Amino acid sequence: MDSSLEFSGSLGSVSSLLTRCRTFKVLVIGDSGVGKTCLTHRLCAGEFPCRSEATIGVDFRERVLEIDGEKIKLQLWDTAGQERFRKSMVQHYYRNVHAVLFIYDVTCPASFSGLTSWVEECRQHSLGQDIPRFLVGNKSDLRDPKKTDSQVSQERAVSFSKAHGMIFFETSAKDPPKKGTSGHTYAHQLPQLLSPSCALHSWISPRSKGDLGAIGSDCWRTSHDASLLHFY
Numbered sequence: 001m002d003s004s005l006e007f008s009g010s011l012g013s014v015s016s017l018l019t020r021c022r023t024f025k026v027l028v029i030g031d032s033g034v035g036k037t038c039l040t041h042r043l044c045a046g047e048f049p050c051r052s053e054a055t056i057g058v059d060f061r062e063r064v065l066e067i068d069g070e071k072i073k074l075q076l077w078d079t080a081g082q083e084r085f086r087k088s089m090v091q092h093y094y095r096n097v098h099a100v101l102f103i104y105d106v107t108c109p110a111s112f113s114g115l116t117s118w119v120e121e122c123r124q125h126s127l128g129q130d131i132p133r134f135l136v137g138n139k140s141d142l143r144d145p146k147k148t149d150s151q152v153s154q155e156r157a158v159s160f161s162k163a164h165g166m167i168f169f170e171t172s173a174k175d176p177p178k179k180g181t182s183g184h185t186y187a188h189q190l191p192q193l194l195s196p197s198c199a200l201h202s203w204i205s206p207r208s209k210g211d212l213g214a215i216g217s218d219c220w221r222t223s224h225d226a227s228l229l230h231f232y
């Protein structure tokens with residue numbers, strides 16, 4: 001082989017090694033129909049899908065973010081909410097997870113009550129307390145300030161998130177909220193919520209490898225850009 005070709009070939013593989021980005025696995029769980037597929041689609045494709053069917057097993061969506069000059073790949077695992085579509089795959093979901101999003105539908109109190117079984121599933125799969133957890137109330141575009149009884153109040157969600165060491169926010173995969181509602185954060189801001197500049201940074205940074213114990217939700221809260229988290 002021509003030696004110059006050989007040389008440029010090896011340079012190519014070195015550069016592909018250098019540009020390979022670190023990948024972070026984010027597990028998305030919650031009852032069926034709360035909008036996990038739509039949210040992950042919004043985050044990765046930037047739009048609300050015109051059609052969405054029940055997820056069978058798991059779907060993967062990826063988004064590359066540049067954080068502190070480094071390219072980071074978020075790999076979102078959109079898991080099935082229906083028990084019959086999860087079956088024996090569940091243990092694979094929990095392997096090497098970097099963060100978990102617990103999703104509920106703000107207009108469906110049953111999906112909020114269902115969160116306890118998702119927390120329990122995490123416990124059964126020995127998810128460490130150092131793994132960042134987010135509580136996400138989806139479909140805030142459907143929130144009606146006049147129908148408070150049939151919706152999940154933000155106070156209730158804040159209290160749940162505190163009890164379980166989660167960061168809470170409401171969002172909509174679809175539309176902005178109606179006038180008169182508050183506390184909304186757009187879905188496309190979620191990558192920032194997961195960004196190393198708030199918490200993943202200290203977590204993934206090689207120099208803080210020995211410091212995992214210090215990375216709890218309080219640390220996330222205080223280091224966050226407060227404008228993204230309307231409740232804290």
Ligand SMILES: Nc1nc2c(ncn2[C@@H]2O[C@H](COP(=O)(O)OP(=O)(O)OP(=O)(O)O)[C@@H](O)[C@H]2O)c(=O)[nH]1
Pocket residue numbers: 030031032033034035036037038039052053054055056079080081082138139140141142171172173174175
């Ligand atoms: N208005 C509104 N509808 C939404 C929103 N997100 C999802 N939906 C609708 O809710 C329904 C269920 O959405 P999916 O994303 O398929 O729900 P899922 O949680 O992935 O459901 P499974 O795959 O069964 O676990 C669909 O009809 C969506 O169009 C939202 O933010 N606002």
